[in-house]
Every structure is written in C-alpha cells, then in structure tokens.
Amino acid sequence: MLTTIIAAIVLLSIIFYQYFRKRNSFFDSLNVKGPTPALLFGNLGEFWGVPIGLKIQQWTQKYGKVYGYYEGGTPVLVTSDLDILHDVFVKQFDSFHGRKLFPLQPNPDDDIMASIFMSRGMRWKRLRTIANPVFSVANLKRLLPTCEVSVDNFMEIMDERCQLGKPFDIHPYYQQLTCDVIARVAFGEERDLQRDPNNPYIELCRELFPPNPKLSKNIWNIFAMILPELRFLAQGAQDLQHKVTGANAWFVLTDKITKIVDERRLEKDGVERNIDFIQLFLEAESEDAKSTTNENKKLELSNMKVTKKLTTQEIVGQLTLFLVAGYDTTSNSLSYITYELATHPEIQEKLRAEIDEVCSGSAEITYEQVSKLKYAEQVIKETLRLYPLASLVQARLCMSSMEAGDKLKQPIPQGLTVAADVWSVHRDKTIWGDDADQFRPERFDEEVQRHPMAWFPFGAGPRICIGLRFTIIEQKIALTRMLQRFVIKKCAETLVPLRLCGAATVCPESVDIVLEPRNDI
Ligand code: HEM
Secondary structure (H helix, E strand, O other): OHHHHHHHHHHHHHHHHHHHHHHOOHHHHOOOOOOOOEOOOEOHHHHOOOOHHHHHHHHHHHHOOEEEEEEOOEEEEEEOOHHHHHHHHHHOHHHOOEEOOOOOOOOOOOOOOOOOOOOOHHHHHHHHHHHHHHHOHHHHHHHHHHHHHHHHHHHHHHHHHHHHOOOEEOHHHHHHHHHHHHHHHHHOOOOOHHHOOOOOOHHHHHHHOOOOOOHHHHHHHHHHHHOHHHHHHHHHHHHHHHHHHOOOHHHHHHHHHHHHHHHHHHOOOOOOOOOOHHHHHHOOEOOOHHHHOOOOOOOOHHHOOOOOOEOHHHHHHHHHHHHHHHHHHHHHHHHHHHHHHHHOHHHHHHHHHHHHHHHOOOOOOOHHHHHHOHHHHHHHHHHHHHOOOOHHHOEEEOOOOEOOOOOOOOOEOOOOEEEEOHHHHHOOHHHHOOOOOOOOHHHHOOOOOOOOOOOOOOOOHHHOOOOHHHHHHHHHHHHHHHHHHEEEEOOOOOOOOOOEEOOOOOEEOOOEEEEEEOOOO
C-alpha cells in the first residue's frame, strides 16, 4: 500500500514537473528571451513590492524591445517596439480587440454588467458606439459647470490648508476631488462629497486601488494566476469568501449605483437636474438583454451594425467603471503635476502667466478658455509622458493569430497577451532626446514629427481612453483655480525624487507641499 502511494506521488510529481516545465518553455519555442520563470509562479515573485509597469521597464533594459515573461501560468509578450505596438493597437485591431484578461474577472462575453473596458468583439463595439457621444464636445460643455462646482468646493478646502501654513500630502485631497467630480457628472450626486466623512464611494474606490496590495487579500487571484486552468476553483472560493466576509468593493459599488439608476427611473418627468451620464445612458436603454450577446470572433469593423440600446445592468456596469477609472487616474495625474510644478517654479510661473492671460476677470471658466490653455495642455502631456500611470491596462489579447511588425520572426499566436512597455517608450532617449528624463513641457510645443506610438498614456487605436478629453478639461480647471490663488511650494517633506507605488495604476507614495497665497494679486 505504502509503495503504491509513494509511486503515485512520484508519478504525479513527474507529471506536474513536466507540465510546468513545458508551460515555462513557451517563449523558448518562439525564440523569445526573457527573465527565467520559477517552476510554479513564473515571474510573479519579481513583482513583489514593485509596480508592474516599472518592473517591466527594468526588464526591457535587460532583454530589449521584445521579450516574454510569465504571469504565473500566463505568458505575456512585452514590447516597446513602436511598429509592433502600432500594429497591435491600431493597424491590426481586428485581431487584437480583446483586452488582457485578469485572473478572476467574469467572462467578458457573458457578464451582464460587462463594461466598455472589459468587453470585446461586437459587444465592445456596441457599448463604445453608445458611450462615445456621452463625451462629445457638446456634452462636455454641458458638464463643465458641474466640474466647476466640485473644484470650487476643493478650493475652499485648499484655502484652509493654506491658512494653516503647514506641509501636507495633497494626493488624498485630489482623490476626494476627482471622486466628487465623477459622482456628480456620472450620476448627478449633489452633495459635497469632499467634506462628507460618510462619502459612500471614496473608501471603496481606494480599496480597488490600494497603493500596496496585500498578498492575503489577493490569495485567490494568485491561485488563479498560477493555475489558470483551475481558475473556476478560485472563483468559487472567492465567491464563498464574499458570502462570509461581505462582497468586494466593486460589487458594493455596483449595488449602490443600481439603486441610483432605479431611483432615477422612478423619478417623475420634469424634475430639474444637471445633465449627467445616467440621463444620457437612459436615453439609450432597452430591456432587450439578448442584444448584448457577444460573438467573440474576428471583427469586421467596417461592416458592423450596432443596436443603440443599453440594458439596466449595462448602464450600471458603465457608470461603475467611469467612477473607478475617472477617480484614480485623474487624481494621480493631478498629484504628479503638482509635484512637478512645486519642483519647477519657473514652469509654474509660466503656466500661471498663461492662466492669468486667458482666464483673468471671469468668474466661470468657459470651454473656449479651457481650449486656449495650450501650455497647461503641454504640462499635462509632459506629466503623463513621465508617468504613464495606467500602463498596466495597455495590453491586448491576440484573438486570431497575426503577423505584427517586421521584427517578430513569426506571427503572434492566438490567445497570447501582448503588453506595451509604455514607461520605456516614454523615456526613450532616441525618441525624446538626452533630456528624456527631465520635465520639459516645451517639448510638446516643437514641430517635431514623432511616431504615432511615441506618446500614448491614454492608449491608442479604437480602444483609446474614452475619458481623455474629459480628464484634460477637469485637470485644466483644477490647475487654473489652484494657480490663480496659490503658489505651490516644495518643502522639507517633499520626496524628491518621488517614490512610486501602486498596483493597478502607478501612483506617488505622497506629494507633500506647502500652499502660499499669491502676493501679486
Ligand atoms: C489621466 C487620466 C486618465 C488616464 C491616464 C487614462 C488612461 C487610460 C488607458 C491607458 C486606457 C486603455 C486604453 C487602451 O487600451 O488603448 C483607458 C481606457 C479607458 N478609460 Fe481612461 N484614463 C484616464 C481618465 C479616464 C476618465 C476620466 C474616464 C471616464 C470618465 C476614463 C474611462 C476609460 C474607459 C471607459 C476606458 C476603456 C475604453 C475602451 O476599452 O474602449 N478614463 N484609459
């Protein structure tokens, strides 16, 4: 009996060992280099304590512009080659319309709440076609006054911080601001959430973007990464855990937002409201859930017709995503900008001069004024060049085997994830010059012709960030009000250089500054 058990254990060990070895030789078979994977974990262990985007950048320095690593059992091809990136994100979109799959995410093809972000194929096309007009110039103009209300409330808080005259970390305040803005424009929130200790969203949002994710919270995630074939077991275990300990932040948020959408539906006609995303989505709503089924196959964008209808669950899915996407990215961007302005007083002065010239004397900021803030736009672009904070999501799943770029010797196989190393591209001296690591917004002023993939903090191609114009407006309004009133100063507590952390996005550990009132007005 004992001998049989030992023999079985030995046999199983040999089978597992062979299986993991074969799995870890995927890139060898494609003749693609990369960091050596550990038998079970692949290269997961190397992400410990380092944001993934930055680890990938370090590997690029070692292995070059195309290499592969293993996220547990999932091989990921990384590239910073501009032509391959252009093929994957733009030219060959029909073969790369799916995003990288996260280990425990619901199946994007049949999740009834799938957002634009997660969906793919026909379903993505349909959701994107419906959501695009929400961010049209006409709607952005209508949303601008709502944004201003939030920024005015934010300025009151900043006034108080200024009067205290003490250093403080501005990042959590920007998080409150962007959460408030998106809650107003997405689902018509009217309370000032920035001062509300019971803000129903902020802690949930923070939970979804922890600066230093704890292993214990992600145990099922890690299990699913190591054994993707058994992810259904991890999924079941996680569901059970949620039943016992309470749902995770995403589901709590979707519950809250479902209630808001339901209440709005019951609202009588004629209630006066600022325009918001719910309103815009409800106009495109339908009960026809069947119209959402996806055909996860090669897209033929040019021949595709889409039904302009949304189900209630889809509305909730989109709103939850907008809240989460709009909150974290924009607050990080504003924090990085504040750091750069504090450490580059001459750039801050130049930006202030532009703001004074374009916006002086007007109580409200108009869309036309925002559009004239060219230097502000350069400051935002340069910040996002140095800190492409959302690089993790700049990846695609190859939906059908495809040749990409001239430098790959064989087609990219179906099912392989291709990730962009945006940090390396954005700091590449051959693209940006010897001062690539310096903060110099003027570089976006020059008439230099660059490759279309040289700067892409918002992604590229048909799946480029839908909130791009919205976030630029929001950031310009916040910067305008800040510089109209204060001088942002670095202080002994300012971490120079910044320490970066984060998981889903790369964020500054803290941005400690002092606000001084302007003495020239
Ligand atoms: C500084 C601010 C922001 C940055 C850096 C950023 C960055 C990105 C990136 C890199 C992507 C992936 C693009 C790709 O895969 O090619 C993305 C997608 C997306 N973003 Fe943003 N984003 C920002 C703000 C926002 C805001 C304010 C919203 C909504 C209000 C938003 C909504 C979305 C959505 C819905 C997608 C998915 C688009 C699709 O798959 O079709 N983002 N964003």
